[in-house]
Amino acid sequence: MISSSIKEFLDVLASKEPAPGGGAASALVGAVGTVLLSMVANLTVGKQKYKESEPLMKELLEEAAKLQKDLVKLMEEDTEAFNKVAAAFKMPKNTEEEKAKRKEKVQEALKGAANVPFQIMEKAVEALRLHEKSLGHANPSTISDTGVGALCLKTALCGAWLNVKINLGSIDDEDFVREYNEKTQQLLNEGVPLADKVYEAVLESL
Amino acid sequence: MISSSIKEFLDVLASKEPAPGGGAASALVGAVGTVLLSMVANLTVGKQKYKESEPLMKELLEEAAKLQKDLVKLMEEDTEAFNKVAAAFKMPKNTEEEKAKRKEKVQEALKGAANVPFQIMEKAVEALRLHEKSLGHANPSTISDTGVGALCLKTALCGAWLNVKINLGSIDDEDFVREYNEKTQQLLNEGVPLADKVYEAVLESL
Numbered sequence: 001m002i003s004s005s006i007k008e009f010l011d012v013l014a015s016k017e018p019a020p021g022g023g024a025a026s027a028l029v030g031a032v033g034t035v036l037l038s039m040v041a042n043l044t045v046g047k048q049k050y051k052e053s054e055p056l057m058k059e060l061l062e063e064a065a066k067l068q069k070d071l072v073k074l075m076e077e078d079t080e081a082f083n084k085v086a087a088a089f090k091m092p093k094n095t096e097e098e099k100a101k102r103k104e105k106v107q108e109a110l111k112g113a114a115n116v117p118f119q120i121m122e123k124a125v126e127a128l129r130l131h132e133k134s135l136g137h138a139n140p141s142t143i144s145d146t147g148v149g150a151l152c153l154k155t156a157l158c159g160a161w162l163n164v165k166i167n168l169g170s171i172d173d174e175d176f177v178r179e180y181n182e183k184t185q186q187l188l189n190e191g192v193p194l195a196d197k198v199y200e201a202v203l204e205s206l
Numbered sequence: 207m208i209s210s211s212i213k214e215f216l217d218v219l220a221s222k223e224p225a226p227g228g229g230a231a232s233a234l235v236g237a238v239g240t241v242l243l244s245m246v247a248n249l250t251v252g253k254q255k256y257k258e259s260e261p262l263m264k265e266l267l268e269e270a271a272k273l274q275k276d277l278v279k280l281m282e283e284d285t286e287a288f289n290k291v292a293a294a295f296k297m298p299k300n301t302e303e304e305k306a307k308r309k310e311k312v313q314e315a316l317k318g319a320a321n322v323p324f325q326i327m328e329k330a331v332e333a334l335r336l337h338e339k340s341l342g343h344a345n346p347s348t349i350s351d352t353g354v355g356a357l358c359l360k361t362a363l364c365g366a367w368l369n370v371k372i373n374l375g376s377i378d379d380e381d382f383v384r385e386y387n388e389k390t391q392q393l394l395n396e397g398v399p400l401a402d403k404v405y406e407a408v409l410e411s412l
Contacts, residue, residue, distance in 0.1 A: 003211045003213060004211060004212065005209045005210060005211055006209075006210065006212060006215055006234070006278075006324075007278070009212055010237055010238070010274060010278070011241075013238065013241045013244075013245060014241035014244035014245055014270075014271075015244075015245065016245070016248035016249055016250065016273065017353075018249060018347075018348075021242075021348075021350075021351050022242060022350050022351040022353070022355070023354075025238050025242060025351075025354050025358065026354055028212070028238065029235050029238060029358060029361070030342075030366050031216055031322045032216070032219065032234065032368075033236060035217075035219045035220035036219065036227075036228060036231060037217075038220035039219060039220055039224075039227060042220065042221055042222035043222055043224060046222075054408070060250070064220075064396065065220075068216060068220065072212075072213070072216070073371060076279075105395070115270070126412075127331060135295075139209075140226075141224075142224075143372070144227075144228050144368040144371070144372040145227050145228040145368055146349075147228070147364075147365065148227075148228035148229075148231050148232055148361075148365035148368060148369075149228070151360075151361040151364055151365045152235060152361055152365070153230065154357075154361070155235070155357040155358055155360070157353075157359045158353075158357050158405070159272075159353065159354035159357045159358070160407065162350040162353040162412065163350055164355060165409075165412045166350045166412055169412060176267040182380055183329035190215075191213065194353045199364070202368060203368070206368065206371045206372055206375060
């Protein structure tokens, strides 16, 4: 997917193929929000004026590169996880044994399909923490890019959450559902105000 | 840009090249939010169960395809508009005449660089209106895609706004600045609550 052109990706997303869908889209938007941090750091390093920011910016560049790679991988994994759910639903259900086997595989696949967007949420929050760290230390001409980055990561966080939630709705394992509801709530509790804080700080400085 | 791979686009966005930047990123995220509407409509049409929604979905598909094309074009235009500003700043300023000519070209280019993200805002609001129209009529299995679409379009709207605003800050023509401040405020006043409304409706149904 990552090697397909933007045009091809948009066309397949628009199509009646159910995957890639909102989960992969959330990961892509998260990757965009992450690389905007790299751009901000790249436009700050190597300039005499921001010499004091150099160590921080280099650290941010390293962290952002890792997150970019992770989010792009999750974009592919979300589509694979969805396809596993679809394949499990297509399993035969003629006998009691087949029905039980099918149900087991569907439940297993649904857990995978909830876990991938959960990981997208984690990565989005990590990238938001990096954007926050950059505030006040980066080349001021890149401030709007920081703002767009924070917006993208909030969308990735909340968009991925919708995809966790829609899968949790069909999962029977109550402990799993409880655990993921708690963990996603923690990420939302940290990430949403963090994104808003960065965006507001950008707005105030414009 | 549209024919480059997603990997290439992310890498050039991350680089120290100041364009593409947050403006082009906003347009891309807007295009993603728009094609998610197409996906929702494509997964609704042709199904007996949603036959009553068919005419609406076909109308939405047509409108979304236009907006997708526009937003992809604006993605390219934002980079071109930025490059024009950069080129104008590089004009000679040795004589009074050169200084005046340079100032004129910089101001002209800045107006172009404010106008492109303004158009992204307009398209994002148009796409949000379409998502709202789809609520309650689309295949319910696509509801999370509608939610992610609304989030993406809010990011496109607010992200493009930051890019209008950063350019307005350097424009001397007070009438132009007033006009764009008013027009962007109208788009934000309509688009932000609309995106929140669609997202909340999705959340409630999950």
